[in-house]
Amino acid sequence: MAAIIAEKGSDAWWYMKVEDLLSGRYHDEASNYETGTDTMHVGIDSGSSWAAMLGKRNGLHFPADLYLEGTDQQRGWFQSSLLTSIAINGRAPYIGVIVHAFVLDEKGLKMSKSLGNIVDPYTLIRGKNQKKAPAFGADVLRLWASSVDYTNDVMIGPQAQHQMSDIYRKLRGALRYLLGNLHDWRTDDSVPYDDLPRIDKHALFQLEIFMKNIMERDENYQFFKIFQIIQCFVFLDLSNFYFDVAKDRLYVGAVALPGEVAELLARQLLSISRVISPILPHLAEDVWQNLSLPPWKMVPQRDSFLKRGGRPRMKNGLLHLMKRSIFGAKFLR
Structure with a gap:
């Protein structure tokens, strides 16, 4: 049958005789068969896609990760994929499932040509x-996509892009x-961890917690929480706090950029x-292209508090106490 369809197309089902469609031992039993006219539901057709893809193409294993x-599709593709795979393989064709909602216009209406509210x-x-309709660029649109909770319907339009x-x-x-x-910084003046001021130790632990939280949310596909974590860390922990308390060491005194601050x-x-590189690739590339040193040279390989595995870790309770003391010192300034 596959050879016939490949040669003559799917219309062969309709104009060829049953005995011509059957081959081998079935040819002599043609009188027991007839060409059906029922239409298979598209859900069953798409639900069997795992049979053609998973384990057959490079990099696609069975079951799929996601x-x-x-x-x-909760009553469509997810369901039909589950039923067909259990019938054949005795298990689901996927390990996990993510269900997303839909994108609406700024008024919360479904987009349609008749309403003329399609957002391109x-x-x-x-x-x-x-x-x-100004140009916002791809990064801004990608930032919006990362900021919304995809489990609920979301609204999009110029106002959201302006924000x-x-x-x-x-x-x-x-x-x-x-x-x-960092434009003229070199790694020669790096400072061992034990010699760091308390404020820098605190900032280092904040950075560690920031990266840990990002990885946890990423593993659970909570991308909108990653957006929130980035905002909180960059705007509050860095811009509003660390940059402020570190500026005296940056701009005052004979040494323009102390090693501990620079590192x-x-x-x-x-x-x-x-x-940010998966979310804002163009911005990340801009940073990469303007680094004063290649990234592998910006973190010294000698005894440095930035060396992988070379820094101690602090429990959350101790970090909280340190944060309180540092905030108190800031308010006394």
Whole structure:
């Protein structure tokens, strides 16, 4: 049958005789068969896609790590994939399932041509009219996508993109500040962990917790929480706090950029750049192209508190006490 369809097309089912469709031992039993006219539900057809894909193509193993579709497929593709695979393999074709909701217009209405409310992503990216439909760029749209809880219906439009554009500019400004303070830095003046001021130890532990929280949310596909963690760390922990208390050491005195501050700024810059790269690839690439040193040289390989595995870890309770003492010192300034 497969050879016939390959040669003559699927219409062969309708115009060829039953005995011509059957081959081998079935040919003589043609009178016991007839060509059916029923239509197979598309859900069963798509639900058997695992048979053609998983374990057959390079990099696709059975079962799949994840099946991803909209809420309408809870009674469609998810269900038919489960039923067909259990019938044949005795197990589901996937390990996990993510169900997402849908994108609506800014008024919360379903997009349709008849309503004329379809939001074109290319218009948001490239722009159409500088006043009514300015260009926001791909990174801003991607930032919006990472910020919303995909388990609920979300709204999109120029207003949402304007808000994301403001956040994007603040994030870009923080990275530019880090880059600017590292433009002439070299790794020769790095400081061992034990010699760090308490404020820098605190900032280092904050960075460690930041990366830990990012990885945990990423493993659980909670991308909108990653967006929140990035905002909190960059805007509050860094811009509003650490940059403020470290500025005297940055700009006052004979040494323009003390080694302990510079090394910590470098670590913050590289960590944030890596975290945002899946969400904001263009911004991350801008940072990478403007580093004063190649990234593998920005973290010294000798005895440095940034060396992988070379720094102690602090329990949350002790970190909380340290944070209280540092905030108290800040308010006394």
